Amino acid sequence: MIVGLKYFSTLALLASLCLSGSWAVAQPPGIAFSDVELPSEPTAMIANVDGVPILLRDVAETVDNNIQQIIASSGRKPSPEELKMARTTLIRRELRKEIQGKMMYRAFVRKMTGTQPEDKRAEMELSITSNVRKMFYEQQLPQLLEQYKLETVSEADAMLRKSGSSLEQQERRFVESILGQEYLRGEMDKDPEIPLPDMKFYYEQNTEKFSRNARARWEQLTVLFSRFETKQEARDAIIRMGNEAYYGGNVQAVAKRLSQEPLADETGGLHDWTNKGSLASDILDQQIFSLPVNKLSQIIEDDNGFHIIRVLEREEAGMLSFADAQDEIRKILKENIQQEQQKNLITELERKIPVWTIFPDDVPKSMPLESAAVASAETKSLR
Structure with a gap:
């Protein structure tokens, strides 16, 4: 998927249709309803980018598989009309992404072969792509075989x-x-400079992003009432744990052996940074954010059991200072700049790279692909 261009996820869109109980499809942004009929033949050409065809099967595979997954998991089967509308909408979405990806690919090929004589360009293009094909068979194919427990290339195919x-x-x-x-990496500024005044302005205009809740880290020993016949037996157990931790000085070692809190045998009762108000136990939450730091607490009782805690670190609620927020702001602004660069680059490619499609309204500067419903793409060297 092209970074910086906002599209709905196919699965997310389908899931939302099922959850709403309706397969009436709202069009993704930038796509209007169309009366164009999709071809029935998988090898029918539905777009052409700089002379390279895009076949229906190139985009239908993902859509059809996802539709079947959603139908199977939701148990809601759409009517033929609803399914046709949903499939067409999602194929148009996938086609737009496919066209943009192919435009960048063709732009790279043009950039690398543009200075060559016309009769040498195909040979050079084949040389460029052969190295990447080698990467596919050395890196991607072994992962595919391992993922699906296959042994041969023919089995994978x-x-x-x-x-x-x-x-x-x-x-x-x-x-x-x-x-x-x-091509994108070569055309975009990988490390755009972010002026300090721009970062300061962003900080002042987005103060809500830099507010911080009170949070704390702590160690915990727990006994659960459900593990004992009487409350006194539970209290005796937590006292023994507390004494061992106090005189031995290692709460986590004791917690791994004796604490009855879930996963204590793995975590040693250590709780990493947790926001105030997020605990199920209000009593523990109150104590964690009021007890002195680095001191074992007295026995704390809640509905589930007895606890002893030691707060390791605590931060009060407040605003992250501009100095502390600069790295985060710089990252955000860099991403914004790169997204804008990519958007502008795609716009430029739409002007330079010829595109024909059965949905010309979806791609600026594109031309209609006539008779695409019956046209079958000719085999090209890269297919």
């Missing part, structure tokens, strides 16, 4: 074909993704 994909298709996507991202 057969498994992918069952879901409407293929090893060749996965290889192509890998090549285009790697080279497209390489």
Whole structure:
């Protein structure tokens, strides 16, 4: 997925449809309803980017698999009309992403081969992509085989074909993704300078982001009433634990052996930074944020049992200072700048890279792809 461009997740969109009890689809941002019919043939061309076709199967695989997963998990089966509308909407969304990814890939190829004679460009393009294909078979394919417990390349290809994909298709996507991202890295400022006044302005305009709740870290010993026949037996047990921790000086060692708090045998009763008001026990919460730091408490009783705690660190609620917030602000502003750079870069590519699609309203500067419902893409060197 292209960083900085905001799209709904296919699964999230489908899940929201099921949860609402309706498959009436709200269009994702930037996509209006269309009367265009999707082709039925998987090899039908639905877009062409700088001479490289995009087939229906290139985007339908992800959508169809996700639709089936959501139907199976939700138990809500849409009507044929609802399913058609949902599928068309989601395929349009995936197609827009596919087109943008392919534009970046083609921009990289143009950049690397543009100075070559026309009869040498295809040869150079093949040389560039062959190195990335090698990465696919050395890095991605072994992971695929391990993930699905497969032994051979043919087994992997057969498994992918069952879901409407293929090893060749996965290889192509890998090549285009790697080279497209390489184009982005080459065109964008990796480390834009953030002036101090800009950071100060952001801090002053977003004070709510830098407010901090009171929080604390502590160690805890616990006995649960449910483990004892009488409350006195539970009290005797917590006293023994407290004495051992006090005279031995190691609360966590005692907690690992004896404390009855869940996971105490792993954590040693250590609780990392926790915000005030987030504990289920109001009594413990109150004590943690009022007791002296680094001192064992008296026995604390709540509804579940007896506890002894030692607060290790505590911070009061307040605003993070500008000095302490600078690293976070710098990171946020850098990401904002890079997102804007990428948005501008995509806009520039839309002007430079020719695109034909059956949904020209979805991609600025694109042209309609005539007769796409029956057109079958010719095989190209990269497919």
